[in-house]
Amino acid sequence: MQAARSPLDILRHTFGYEQFRPPQQEVIETLMQAQDALVLMPTGGGKSLCFQIPAMAKPGAGVVVSPLIALMEDQVNALRQAGVAAAALNSSVSAEDIRATEEALRQGQLDLLYIAPERLLQERTLRLLQQCSINLFAIDEAHCVSQWGHDFRPEYLQLKLLHERFPTIPRIALTATADPKTRVEIIERLALQRARIFSRSFDRPNIRYHIHSGSQGARQALLRFIRDRHDGEAGIVYCLSRKRVEEIAAWLQDEHLDALPYHAGLGAEERRRHQQRFQRDEGVIIVATIAFGMGIDKPNVRFVAHLNLPKSIEAYYQETGRAGRDGLPAEAWMHYGLQDVVQLRQMIQQSEADQQRKQMEGHKLDAMLALCETITCRRQTLLDYFGETLAIPCGNCDNCLTPPATWDATIAAQKALSTVYRTGQRFGVQYLVDVLLARDDPRIQQWGHHRLAVFGLGKDLSANAWRALFRHLLLRGLVEVDSEGHGGLRLSPLSRAVLRGEETLTLRQHENSPSRKKEKNQEIQPADQALWEALRQHRRELAQAQGVPPYVIFHDATLMEMLRQRPRSLAGLAHIPGVGERKLAAYGDSFLAILQSHDAQS
Template identity: 45%
Template sequence: MDSANELLRQTFGLQQFRPGQEAVITTLLQGRSALAIFPTGGGKSLCYQLPALMFDGLTLVVSPLIALMKDQVDSLNALGVPAARLDSSRTLEEVQTIYQSMEQGDLKLLYVAPERLANERFLTRLAGQKISLMAVDEAHCVSEWGHNFRPDYLKLARLADSLNVGRVLALTATATPKVAEQICTNFGIAPQDHIQTGFYRPNLQIGVTPCSANQRRERLLELISSRPAEPSIIYVTLQKTAHSVANFLNEQGYSARPYHAGLKDEERSATQDAFMSGATPIVVATIAFGMGIDKSDIRAIYHYNLPKSLENYMQEIGRAGRDGGDSRCQLLACRDDLTVLENFTYGDTPDPEALAGLVHWLCDQPEHFDLSGYELSQQFDVRPLVLNTLLTYLELEGILAATAPFYTEYKIGFTRPESEVLASFDPARAEFLQRLFATGKAGRVWLTIKPSEAAELLGEKQSRIINALNYLEQQDMVELKVAGLRQGYRLVRVPADMDGLIDHMARLFREREERDIDRLHGVCDWAQTQGCLQQPLMAYFGETLQQPCGRCSGCLGQSHELPPRQSSPVDPEIVRAVNNEQHQALAQPRQLARFLCGITSPKASRARLGKHPHFGALAETPFTRVLEACERLDG
């Protein structure tokens, strides 16, 4: 640790480690994998950034957050640390430069999104690298019991093995004991190498303000006016709410801007920059904002709507007071929010017909087959995340095995004359490349080759063709553009009891639905706590706070009794009117119910039904009641 302490001071400009950091770094330096559960702003990133400089090889950082990747890479580069990021915003030239640095051994840290690890061309490059450490940020995504399960994360453990990764560091700010146990099991982390610093942060004063939907704006205004002009984030559920609340605050004389995934990239960047600089002190945002934002002086977090879970709540309030200064976190608790949040959860459960059709289609394939996630989502009207989850479930059941993703089309741009490229190889290889180029369709700039067609014409394996094209790119002889991503699969076994498998898959989705609904109601149950709010919050994450915090709204004697839930009734005339229009995309009861509750689906989006006057007409009505009304039409 002497070298680590020297790096801490000289490279990172810090005098001492924060709690937990030294234990994690020591574990990694001793060659073991670790799980670090630190609160938001607790210094997780240093736990891999510092040892990355001590390892002989590359540190691969897997993160779903582009904003975090950008901030961290910029900060590391400013410190003279060779780090880079690969994400959708990178130009072709930037990607090539990064690959060159990686292959020359000049790069110490490479940040990637988990989806990039399904890219065969990227994995081919990684296979030739010595990867000393894989850091997995937001590691709770690996757990089906977590609040933000992502199928791509389940494959990371196997990938670490196939790439011969030296050690893994899993990092998260929000893991219950059950989730932590699953993370450790997946990555082979020993119990003693699970390092947790504690969730309790005494500088955060948390509070619950019970209110009805029509009282909420005034309550928010009262809270903001008591401590104006301080950096604040107001979290909302819907994009339209972000705009309406920001407009309301601007009308009241405050400077506020909306932020959500539906805005153009330039608008989101401008809002983020204005918030970071202090030009705009208040951002009204969906959960898309704040993840990975390194601003230490956020003084207030307001939840205008209920968060989806206590894990989300903990993560979001964790963005306040990272500088240790006093900060407050206020939840405007309204039971009416449950309706919209529940509707989104129910809307993600696939139709029984779609689920059965998908499973039959997959089990009807030959031993080796491939698919386009986009095409399959459209065909069976399931969201891409639902499709990916089903495919992962079938992999875990031993029905399918993912082989490799590949592209159906390669566009080739020669960076030097074709004759010069061919002259660089021995006669046999040059003759193969000449025949390969001849299979392509020449355009003004790009030569388009379809590997499957070329393989058939040449009598060669498709893998040889793809490897050849990737090699030419690595040697800077050509530029490649790819299209038509398809995922390869192997059908391991066809189940003897197909109906039993479909029922099992349906049960898994129902159980996931029930867990998400339970989490929602868990937020309301916690918000109604009489007495200290911090003690039950810490207990949820497996910790014990011996004494009441003395600072929360409960400790200060405020009542947390929430008003009864209000919801709009089903309007049968609207249900019948839309049903009578006989849209193909709304033929099934659940499809119609999703549409009426304002939940998009692939087929409805393709039919442009999002602009229909009745889209979302029953968004304030519980999904289960809308679904019952739609099913009665069927009956």
């Protein structure tokens, strides 16, 4: 347990950083004064220090409520590396370790205790905490309290109990994904009406966004993206179904990439093994459903790719936010198709949720589609969803870097809508496209649709272009999916204005653009590559010896600063961000030896 020190002293000597980032210092001062706080800060923005430092600076221990075991293990490992007395209580901890942790808490030997909400809410645990000196409660991933959010956890609804049982102990709720409605719900459900609210920009300027559409070519586009831009680097590929996860992981392995599947259908031991390899080895790609990632604190994930459309901007933001947590350049890449839109709309309509819930989920999907189909800056659209205004285009998304071509799709839309109507508003997209292109399909003859005026009316566009157009019509609410039938399309009241020529439609041109190539590790000069690899190799060896992920030793950003500054002494190494006193004593000499050896050879 740390002796009494100031927050800035802890920041510098324990964590190895010279100054706080806004608004960390204000949040910490709020908790030091026993006031509640609500912190809205992007992934990688430094939320954890907001509660870790005051828990260490005040007498007693801080209790951190965390929804996932993997997240607890990561943070406890990292804190122990820095010399902080931290422990966790969850279902993966042995009975012997639980007893030792509880005794350490009673004796005042812990700075931080991470605990799952289910265990925290047990009467036995609450009595234990009442017997101990607790200096704060931190509720991490606070958006889990929202029943209208994307990651609802029922047990989070009961955390208001902390305010009732421990009214004098300050609480801090933290999240990186909350639209204005969810923020209001967090305040209400956790009784944080008197909390100070700290909201930092949701922008992650180091992430470059690429979104592509099309019904074909997704696999090869993904392969080009990885090989050209992230060869040998860690990444996550998200898919909608377990089956596709297995298929894509196997295919990437056949392409000689180090890829592993992860989904809830795998055994617990296999999931643990794959997650551990991803965290501890370099260059591993995890192919996963959304079951993976919330508890991952790996800072050097260089890309997150989606091969299916996420169901909401919150989900997309949280998943892409797992890239580039170290602040170095990273990329969010997506390829989606019309079938994703149809499938997600059907899932919403066929769910057992009430009508209000279905309507809310439909609005969230519409917002996600608007982000995909926009012809303006994606970052402006993304931030606007979270109630934030970006004054000028970001210059770091595909639309800014290569402005998309547009076309007047009004006449084509009229043809598509007429085809939906004249075929009886009961057929899916592929059949409608076949009619427009006068394809030789027995069903068309059977239904007599070859005699319609719209038969063959669409030969001026390709099948892919028609599919893209139908996707736009779905997005704009001009057609709807018949959830009671077999996914056929029907006209909505909004289609009338387009059919009558009262409204025009300007759309993004259909394209399957290849990604532009960049040099791997663009921040590393060729002359520095050997030293960079030597530093990473030494870090890897230290991590393997201790059974922890490499980034728990030092982040890539810390190694990058060693490479840039080339310190020649322990005093110089101590000024590198991320090198605290404990790590300096444990690893300083060996990293200096590598730096000095390289200088001698240069």
